Amino acid sequence: MPDTRFFQTLSPLTVAELAAQIGGEVERGGDRTIASVAPLSSADGxxxxxxxxxxFVAALAGTRAGCVIVPAEAVASAPAEAAVIxxxxxxxxxxxxxxxLHRPVTLDRAIQASEAAEDDSVVIEPGVVLxxxxxxxxxxxxxxxxxxxxxxxxGRDCVIGSNVxxxxALIGDRVKLYAGARIGEAGxxxxxxxxxxxxIPQLGRVILQDGVTVGANSCIDRGAYDDTVIGENTKIDNLVMVGHNCVIGRNNLMAANTGISGSVTSGDNVIFGGKAGIGDHITIGEGARVAAGAGxxxxxPAGETWSGYPARPIRQFxxxxxxxxxxxxxxKAPKES
Known part of the structure; x- marks a missing residue:
């Protein structure tokens, strides 16, 4: 279920009602009530x-979802107890x-600083909207x-810059977001x-752990369903893009213009040189280094340094x-006579 602090869950619908509105055909279980959406791996009844x-047929066979939407040729792979569209x-x-079934909570009303602040040590500058x-x-x-x-x-002892x-998002202690950073936009x-x-509606969150720094005009997208997570003490330079569903380890360093595609996972102590680009669903091991401009x-693997496009181990490059x-x-060009 999406986090209710950020997403409103609307009235449940039957499988038949859903099918009629999404252009599907009920195969079975039309009277079952559905209250939320989820991936195959985490869906419940x-x-x-x-x-x-x-x-992902194996995930389909093992899902606990109350209803699954599948192409006609995959009906036989759906669990017998699940409704099928x-x-x-x-x-x-x-x-x-x-x-x-879900709707983002919108900023319909601003609150006073006193309603949000833990105590009088919180400073809210002019023009802030909460x-x-x-x-x-x-x-x-x-x-x-x-x-x-x-x-x-x-959290505590954070600095959130101007025009951010x-x-x-859930933000830990001692986090710094420099001017113009965009945290939690749709992936x-x-x-x-x-x-x-x-x-595709983006129903996840961004989690910035303690000590994270995000540079000016950098963007970190919220997850599609799961969270985008930036690990403790990771430092992100200006003009960096982190896509949805990424899980970035602790103490990572990302230089300016780095672009991280969706669903990338990095271990602890990874370094990204300037203008590095990472394709989607890539795993980068602990202590690895990505050279500037690498694709x-x-x-x-853990501990390796890669460079070039497409990137490969630096000695090979x-x-x-x-x-x-x-x-x-x-x-050499032939000499002219």
Missing amino acids: GAIAFLGDRK ISRTPQASWAMASAL GEGVRIGRGTRICANTVIGPGVQI TVGF FGATGTAAGAMD VLANI LRETIWLAKQASSK
Whole structure:
């Protein structure tokens, strides 16, 4: 179930009612009541999940979801106890079901600083907007013209810079967010339909653990369903992008213009050079280093340094670079007569 501080859960619907509104066909269990959406792996008897790729058939067979949305050819793989909706575009149908069952809490009313602050040591500068349910810990400063969305929890001794926006987020102690940082915006998720691409509702959160620093104009997207997590004492430079569902370890360093695609996992003590780019669903081991400008398209083992595009172990990259340079220099242009 999405965090109720950030998402309102709407009235439950029967499987038949959902199917009628998302363009699906009920295979069985039309009278079952569904109250929420979830992935196959974490869904319970009151949730609806979907199969978007055949590689997740094993997860479909083991799901505890009350209802699953599947293509016609996957009906036999669905658990016998689950209700089933058939759809040609299961992910799009699930996205529509998400919008019918959950709605982000909006900033309809601003609260006074005294309602949010733990005590008088909290400093709220001019122009700050605080949503309902915001809590701010002792010794924290919120700088001018920043917007803190409903339900956000901010720890003690933090500094939230000017013109920052924070939503759908839980923030630890001693966190620094520099000017213009964007925390908790919707992750980049879209799926195809007959009418073109549609957005997938993003129902997760951002969790910034103690001691995290986020540079100016950097963006950290909330999860699609699970959380985006930035580990303790990680330091993020200016103009860095962290996509949805990423789990970043402790004491990571990310230099400017680094781009981390969705669902990346990094271990502790990983270093990302400037303008490094990481493909989605990549795992980077503890103590690894990604050189500046590298494009990572494969998992990096712990302790290794990778460079180049596509990135590979740095010794291999240097050998190939030297070989290419030698080949180029050995082919001299013919002299003019």
